[in-house]
Amino acid sequence: MIFRGYRALAVLSMAALGWGATGAPVQADSPSTSQILIKDFMFTPMSLTVKAGTTVTWANKDDEPHTVVSDTGLFRSGAVDTDETFTFKFAKPGTYHFTCSIHPRMVGTIVVQ
Amino acid sequence: MSDDTLFQSRRNALKCMAYGGAGTLFVLAGGVFSPIDLATAADDNSGVARFGKPLFVQISDTHIGFHKDANPDVTGTLTQSIDLINGMAKQPALIIHTGDITHLSKPDEFDQAQQMLSRLRTTELHTVPGEHDIADATATEYFNRFGKASNNKGYYSFDHAGVHFVGLINVLQFKAGGLGTLGSEQLAWVAADLQHRSSSTPIVVFAHMPLWSIYEPWGWGTGDADQLMQQLRRFGSVTVLNGHIHQIVQKVEGNITFHTARSTAYPQPEAGKAAGPGPLKVALEQLPQMLGITSVSVVKHPRSLRLDDSTLA
Numbered sequence: 001m002i003f004r005g006y007r008a009l010a011v012l013s014m015a016a017l018g019w020g021a022t023g024a025p026v027q028a029d030s031p032s033t034s035q036i037l038i039k040d041f042m043f044t045p046m047s048l049t050v051k052a053g054t055t056v057t058w059a060n061k062d063d064e065p066h067t068v069v070s071d072t073g074l075f076r077s078g079a080v081d082t083d084e085t086f087t088f089k090f091a092k093p094g095t096y097h098f099t100c101s102i103h104p105r106m107v108g109t110i111v112v113q
Numbered sequence: 114m115s116d117d118t119l120f121q122s123r124r125n126a127l128k129c130m131a132y133g134g135a136g137t138l139f140v141l142a143g144g145v146f147s148p149i150d151l152a153t154a155a156d157d158n159s160g161v162a163r164f165g166k167p168l169f170v171q172i173s174d175t176h177i178g179f180h181k182d183a184n185p186d187v188t189g190t191l192t193q194s195i196d197l198i199n200g201m202a203k204q205p206a207l208i209i210h211t212g213d214i215t216h217l218s219k220p221d222e223f224d225q226a227q228q229m230l231s232r233l234r235t236t237e238l239h240t241v242p243g244e245h246d247i248a249d250a251t252a253t254e255y256f257n258r259f260g261k262a263s264n265n266k267g268y269y270s271f272d273h274a275g276v277h278f279v280g281l282i283n284v285l286q287f288k289a290g291g292l293g294t295l296g297s298e299q300l301a302w303v304a305a306d307l308q309h310r311s312s313s314t315p316i317v318v319f320a321h322m323p324l325w326s327i328y329e330p331w332g333w334g335t336g337d338a339d340q341l342m343q344q345l346r347r348f349g350s351v352t353v354l355n356g357h358i359h360q361i362v363q364k365v366e367g368n369i370t371f372h373t374a375r376s377t378a379y380p381q382p383e384a385g386k387a388a389g390p391g392p393l394k395v396a397l398e399q400l401p402q403m404l405g406i407t408s409v410s411v412v413k414h415p416r417s418l419r420l421d422d423s424t425l426a
Contacts, residue, residue: 040389079218082181099287103244103389
C-alpha cells in the first residue's frame with residue numbers, strides 16, 4: 001500500500017513537471033491513480049485533474065482524523081485516521097467538490113476529464 | 114486560581130491525581146446556576162452543601178479511540194473523571210456530555226464509552242454529538258445509540274427542577290469551507306419550544322460547537338448562532354455550554370453566559386497559536402492543568418450568572 005503510494009506520488013510529480021500523463025510510467029498492476037495528501041488541515045493539491053476512470057486516493061498524514069465528503073453525496077469516507085487512505089473511482093467527467101466533515105474549512109476539487 | 118477559602122482543600126484532592134480530566138459540576142441554589150470545582154466537591158462536603166444540591170455535571174470531548182502522544186490513555190483520564198464524580202457526597206441529578214464522545218465514530222469506541230459512562234452513579238445522561246461522533250460513512254452510529262431522545266434529529270429539550278434544558282446539534286449541517294450551522298428547521302423548532310415559557314425560567318442550552326464566534330479560521334463558531342441568541346435574549350438566565358475546543362473560553366453578554374468545557378482526553382492550542390486545532394502535546398506534569406476541572410460559580414438573587422475558573426493543578 002505504501003509502495004503504491006510512492007509510485008503514485010512519482011507519477012504526480014512528473015506530471016507537475018510537465019511530462020504529461022501519457023509520457024509517464026504507469027503502474028502495470030492498476031489503472032492510472034492519483035493521490036491527494038491530507039496534511040496540516042489541507043487537501044494537497046486542492047484541485048486535481050484526472051481522466052475519467054481514474055481512482056483517486058486520499059492519504060491522511062495528519063495527527064487528526066479527517067473525512068472526505070462529496071458535496072453531492074456521491075462519495076463519503078468514514079473517519080480516515082493517520083496513515084489511512086480512502087479511494088474513489090471517478091467514472092464520469094465533471095467537477096466534484098469535496099470537504100472534510102470534521103473540519104469543514106478543508107475543501108478540494110476533482111476535475112474529471 | 115480562585116481565592117475562595119472553599120477551595121483550600123483542593124490541593125489535597127489534586128495530589129492524588131496523576132492527570133485527569135473532568136467535569137463541570139453545576140449546582141442549583143436560590144434558582145441560579147453555580148458550576149463548582151469538581152475536585153473540591155469530592156473532597157469537601159461542606160462546599161457542596163453550601164452551594165446546594167448539585168444539578169448536573171458537564172463532561173465533554175472524551176474522544177474514546179484517541180491514542181496519540183497528547184494523551185496515550187484517554188480511557189484512563191475518563192475513568193479518573195468518572196471516579197471523581199462518583200466520589201462526590203451529593204450526586205448530581207444529571208450528566209450532560211457535550212459531544213466528541215468517540216474519536217472516529219467506530220462502533221467499538223461507542224460501546225466502550227457507553228460502558229464507561231454507565232459506571233456513573235448518576236444514571237440520567239443527556240448527550241449531543243460532536244463532529245467526531247458522526248464521521249462514519251452513514252453518520253448513524255451515534256444516532257443508533259443516542260438518537261432516541263431527539264427522534265434522530267439531534268435536537269431536543271427537557272425540564273428538570275424548574276430549569277429548561279435545550280440540546281442542539283451544530284455539526285451536521287455545514288457549508289463546505291464554512292462553519293457548522295443550526296439550520297432553519299432546528300431554529301424554528303427552538304422558537305416553538307421556547308415560545309410559551311416564562312422569561313424567568315432558567316435556560317441551559319448545550320451543543321458541541323461553540324455557539325458564538327471564538328475563532329472562525331479554525332471553525333470555532335456556529336454560522337447562524339445569532340438567530341438563536343435573538344430567541345434567548347428575553348430570558349433572565351441563560352447558560353450556553355459547549356465543548357469542541359478542549360479549553361475554557363467564556364463570555365457574558367447580558368443575561369447569557371457562554372462557557373466552553375475542557376476535554377477529558379487532550380488539550381488543544383489556543384486560537385491561532387498553532388498550524389491547526391489539533392491535539393496539543395504538553396509535558397506530562399502539565400497535562401492535569403490542561404485537562405483540569407472547569408468551575409463556574411454563581412449563587413445570587415436575583416437570578417444572575419457569574420463565572421469563575423479553576424484549574425486542576
